[in-house]
């Protein structure tokens with residue numbers, strides 16, 4: 001074993017985060033090397049010890065779709081490459097129906113409602129109000145919408161929204177038509193409106209330079225220092241969506257590589273006071289054995305999928321997410337209000353029978 005790497009691991013185990021140069025060394029590891037295995041194992045132990053071997057389950061509903069003018073080159077809705085030609089918006093009733101379906105077991109930590117870059121503000125406000133009234137109070141409600149301002153976020157908060165997923169993505173302004181400053185302004189607006197802000201290192205592709213990944217990991221840490229953001233973060237791989245410039249498996253990182261990056265994020269965040277939740281997307285078992293403890297079920301439209309409904313195609317449903325956690329050895333599910341459910345064989349069987 002490389003002594004420098006074992007030193008970085010030992011310090012993380014003592015609660016000391018690696019420096020930028022050390023993160024670059026970790027990112028350069030062969031993901032099948034003994035050093036990478038040790039990093040993943042240490043991150044797994046750190047997170048499970050911190051949370052009491054717990055996990056958190058999210059759901060996302062994509063509620064509208066159209067050829068999106070932001071034209072992000074990795075997205076299935078990008079105007080210049082998409083196979084979607086119509087503007088299709090789910091009725092409020094349909095969104096509520098899907099939200100109830102997602103939350104009927106009562107053990108979902110949080111639910112995202114996702115729109116394209118531009119969206120109808122009145123419609124989205126109505127959706128937030130209706131969904132908040134329909135789902136259990138222990139499930140948090142988050143937006144995943146285009147750039148907006150503090151006044152609109154305040155209205156969403158008053159309607160029952162708990163937080164906003166908003167990210168300055170890798171390649172923002174170069175691979176997308178949105179200036180990075182615009183994303184930052186929206187994140188600041190969400191924070192100013194009193195919403196929790198979720199950040200994530202995404203989208204990570206095979207060609208993404210390690211510098212870009214390391215920079216985002218430290219930006220996320222800085223955002224937590226500045227804002228005390230939502231108590232979790234994550235890493236997300238870029239899918240090779242057909243029709244985009246990234247079509248083909250050679251453009252994707254493997255689950256092993258994503259698991260290593262997720263484990264490195266755990267090290268980077270090890271000094272943060274909260275941060276129990278480390279999201280992994282796409283969900284995979286190796287990442288759940290490497291420090292990841294939060295994954296997402298999906299329905300409706302999905303920017304990483306060309307199917308009209310990602311449920312049953314690319315997206316996992318709630319029982320599949322619960323099962324993946326159970327098989328990865330997690331023994332407690334935590335809900336959005338902090339209450340805990342033991343993930344016992346009896347609980348799993350009861351849920352299957354629902």
Ligand code: SF4
Pocket residue numbers: 068069070071072075076077078079115116117176303
């Ligand atoms: S990622 Fe979002 S903003 Fe970018 S093209 Fe897709 S839907 Fe639009």
